[in-house]
Every structure is written in C-alpha cells, then in structure tokens.
Amino acid sequence: MKHVEVNFDGLVGPTHNYAGLSFGNVASLSNAKATSSPKSAAKQGLAKMKALHDMGMVQGVLAPQERPDIATLRRLGFSGSDGEVLIRAASQAPQIFQAVCSASSMWTANAATVSPGADTADGKVHFTPANLTNKFHRSLEPQTSGRILQAMFNNGRYFEHHTHLPDNEHFGDEGAANHTRLCSNYGHAGVEIFTFGRYAFDSSKPAPQKYPARQTFEASQAIARLHGLSDENTVFIQQNPAVIDQGVFHNDVIAVGNQNVLFYHQQAFLDTEQKFAEIQRKFGDEPVHFIEVSTNEVSVEDAVQTYLFNTQLLTMQDGHMAIIAPTECQENPRVAAYLAELVTRNTPIRQVHYFDVKQSMRNGGGPACLRLRVALNDTELAAVNPAVLMNDELFARLNQWVDKHYRDELSVADLSDPQLLTESRTALDELTQILKLGSVYPFQL
Ligand SMILES: NCCC[C@H](NC(=O)CCC(=O)O)C(=O)O
Numbered sequence: 001m002k003h004v005e006v007n008f009d010g011l012v013g014p015t016h017n018y019a020g021l022s023f024g025n026v027a028s029l030s031n032a033k034a035t036s037s038p039k040s041a042a043k044q045g046l047a048k049m050k051a052l053h054d055m056g057m058v059q060g061v062l063a064p065q066e067r068p069d070i071a072t073l074r075r076l077g078f079s080g081s082d083g084e085v086l087i088r089a090a091s092q093a094p095q096i097f098q099a100v101c102s103a104s105s106m107w108t109a110n111a112a113t114v115s116p117g118a119d120t121a122d123g124k125v126h127f128t129p130a131n132l133t134n135k136f137h138r139s140l141e142p143q144t145s146g147r148i149l150q151a152m153f154n155n156g157r158y159f160e161h162h163t164h165l166p167d168n169e170h171f172g173d174e175g176a177a178n179h180t181r182l183c184s185n186y187g188h189a190g191v192e193i194f195t196f197g198r199y200a201f202d203s204s205k206p207a208p209q210k211y212p213a214r215q216t217f218e219a220s221q222a223i224a225r226l227h228g229l230s231d232e233n234t235v236f237i238q239q240n241p242a243v244i245d246q247g248v249f250h251n252d253v254i255a256v257g258n259q260n261v262l263f264y265h266q267q268a269f270l271d272t273e274q275k276f277a278e279i280q281r282k283f284g285d286e287p288v289h290f291i292e293v294s295t296n297e298v299s300v301e302d303a304v305q306t307y308l309f310n311t312q313l314l315t316m317q318d319g320h321m322a323i324i325a326p327t328e329c330q331e332n333p334r335v336a337a338y339l340a341e342l343v344t345r346n347t348p349i350r351q352v353h354y355f356d357v358k359q360s361m362r363n364g365g366g367p368a369c370l371r372l373r374v375a376l377n378d379t380e381l382a383a384v385n386p387a388v389l390m391n392d393e394l395f396a397r398l399n400q401w402v403d404k405h406y407r408d409e410l411s412v413a414d415l416s417d418p419q420l421l422t423e424s425r426t427a428l429d430e431l432t433q434i435l436k437l438g439s440v441y442p443f444q445l
Contacts, residue, residue, distance in 0.1 A: 002378050003118075003187030005258075006058045007312070007371040008152070008388070009049045010108035011398065011431075012042040013064030014406050014424045017415060018362060019098040021137045024211030026247040026304055027364035034362065038103070039406040041359030043399065045106070045370060048355045050395045052324070055353075056317045058381065059390040061398070062108045062152070062372060063431055065144045066441040068421055069100040072140055083418040090416035099137035101415045107365045108372040109177040109252055110138065111145045113223050116181070116375035117158070118189050121228030125380060127153065128162040128223050130175030134214040139167065144440060151437040153374075155383040162226050165219055170200040173219040176372055177250035178239075180257035182279065184286050186375040191282045193235045193262075194220035195251035195269070197244055206270065208244040215239075215251075235279050238270040247304040252368045254303060258313035258321060261348055263291045265303055289347050297338055306335045310366030313349070322351040324367045330354045387436035397434055401427070 020032025053059040070082050078085045089097040115126045129145040132138035142164035153159035165171040183190030197213025199205040207213055224234050239251050248254045255264035280288050303309055312324035329335045339352045405427035425443050439445055
C-alpha cells in the first residue's frame, strides 16, 4: 500500500487584515493597521498550493471561516439586524469588532492536531481541532474548523473526529504548530513529538516571563490520550521559555520535522540532549538526522524575522527532501547563505524553493503555518472528499472565485462596511458548493 503526506492549505478569507491581535507574535504587532490585500493574499496561497501539486505532492484546500463573526457578536450582547449588530459593535467596541473580523483561520497548522492511522490504537486517523484559547480572535475557530474537517474527512470507518479540548487556558492547545511527527515511512508507526510552552498545573516549572506560552503540557497529553497514542510513540518536550520571550509563539517558528529529519535551532528546546535520546530510542535503529542550526549561524532574531524554520520540509518523489521557504529567507544574507550551504551537506535535504507569502508573513504566518499535514494511505485518501484536492481545474476555479469576490485592498476602517459582510457570505456560500462541504458556516445553519 502507498502512503503519502497530504498538505491541506488554508484558503485566505475575504476579510484578511492586519489588526495587531497577537501579543507575542512580533510580525502581527509590528504590522498592525497596515493595509492588506485579501486578493493577493489568497492568490499567493493558491500559487503555493498549485506549485506543490505540480511538484507531485498531493495537495488539499481547507476553507476559511465566516467573518465578521456576527454570531459571536450576538453572544456578546449586540442585537438588531445583522447590519445593526455590525455597526453597533464597530462603534461601541472597535477592538472586539476587529477580532471577530480576523481571517486567522488561514493558518491551518493551528486548525487541529492529526494522528495518522499507523500511530493510533484503533488504526483510524484522529483529528482534534485546536481550541486556540490564548487569543480571543483565534478561540472563535474550533467549532467551524471541526465542521469543515468532518466535511472533508467524512467517513467514520477511517476518520475519528474529537471535540476540541475544554476552552480554558489550562488546556490551551494550538494544534499541529506544536506537533511534529517523525517516521521512517509515512505508513509506519512514527514518533509524535508534542512541544508545549508551560505546565498549567505546576507553577514551579519554567515558563516565559514576557510573552504567553500558548500550549500547555496538559493539553498535549490530553490530545495523545484522545488519539490513542502509546508511550512508545510519543515524546513531550518543553519549548525553551527564553525563545517564546523572543517571539517564538509556536514551536513551528523554531523547528520543523519530516520523516527522519528534525531541523531545529540550538535554542529551541529545554533538556534537548535527554529528549533527543528519547526520540532516537523510540524512532528505532535507523538514525534520525538532527540538523541543528547554531546561534552563531543564525540568531533567534533572524529566525523569527525570516521564518527559516516555518518552512515546509517535503519528501519529493525521488526520496530526497525539499524546503519550501518564504522569500524573506532569500532576502536575509545570513539565512540565504545558510540554506545554500545546507543543501550541499550530506543530509536528505537537497533543494530549497522560495515562495512569496508576504501577505501572510506580515501577520506572522509562514509556509508551514499555512498548512495542515495529514499522512494517509491509498484507501484513506480515496475516502477524502475529492472536491477539496488541488488540481488544474480547482486552481483555475478558485482563482476565478477570488477575482469575483475579493477586494484588492482592505484597511481596518473598511471592516465596518456592511457590504463586506454580504460579500464575504456570498463568497463562502459559493465556496461550500465548489468544495462540496454542505452547510458548515453559522449563516448556513
Ligand atoms: N501559525 C501562525 C499564526 C499567526 C497568527 N497571527 C494572527 O492571528 C495575527 C492576526 C492579526 O494581528 O490581525 C497567530 O498569532 O496565531
């Protein structure tokens, strides 16, 4: 049986904007209030999806969420017609209003944690949407993420969907951005590495001082239990609190893994030596390539600015690996030199491909944030809703859809235009037909 890793990229929604909502995420705060381009953001994302499809990867699309989120504004006491709710919230509580307009569901690495059937006790692929409790604008995502994932992986024989963890900081869960899976082959049981930022129930343990640790140890453990993972194929490792305080708000800003490679920064973790020995022991006889980037080669600051580690590490059809990097890496001489040298070393990584995803980068989301990985065998892949898988026709159709519905420019002030709500709902209604998702949005239920 053949096994592949499918990347499901988030399609950028029509309200993509820069509102400075993510304390601890340097790019989000420094680009607050800049004018965005939802149309070019969506097209940059689609171009990356199409390029990966053309490289021979199986590529999927994950639909965006309904924004502005009128249902949440009603829960918060704003009333009247949908237009009145919007106008009232925008004038009475502009910050809350901006948060319910965020297109942050585009970063699908935070949509869920996924464990492939090779790792789970019942042999099914398990999905748990991330509760994203640390940021209000992101905490609005899990229910709709769950419905969209159900509509994409809609077969109880192969796919198991869990409810997101309790909505509380103790169980703060950021999904696959803090989860890496190493394996000798996508179809073999692997080692699932859960990286957490702090212990929720033990304040004596190390924790960041300046910026929040979004993922807790207890949340990571709950996901491993829900997914039926064994001790022998899980490792829990703490992120170095000092790098969280330098803007590494998710582990995928400082490390990325694929198959037998873990590419990481020297300062990424705590107890690195001991934990890597555990990873190697659980991985088995074949050696893991632990590719460490030292602080001398690339500083944490450069890593945060360029997203060197928020890259996709993909196994190409010839068995070698390629790095999918943002153009910010190419523009930084130290990082560009590092990558040029890396591909000449004796490791599985042989190529680097640069992509312009600047619209997403300005909010702190690189190529890896934009995708959710799902390792599947042939039978499971055949059970995935085929309308969400990228091909030439879907690429053309989605580009036309973006051209028809998206604005070229959007400023924070434009978010209170009632017309934007109508445009967004019209676009999403049509999208659910293109992707054959059925009714997934609050306005459709
Ligand atoms: N994995 C990348 C996630 C980036 C995301 N940025 C944001 O939500 C910024 C939105 C804004 O500031 O408008 C976050 O921090 O969770």
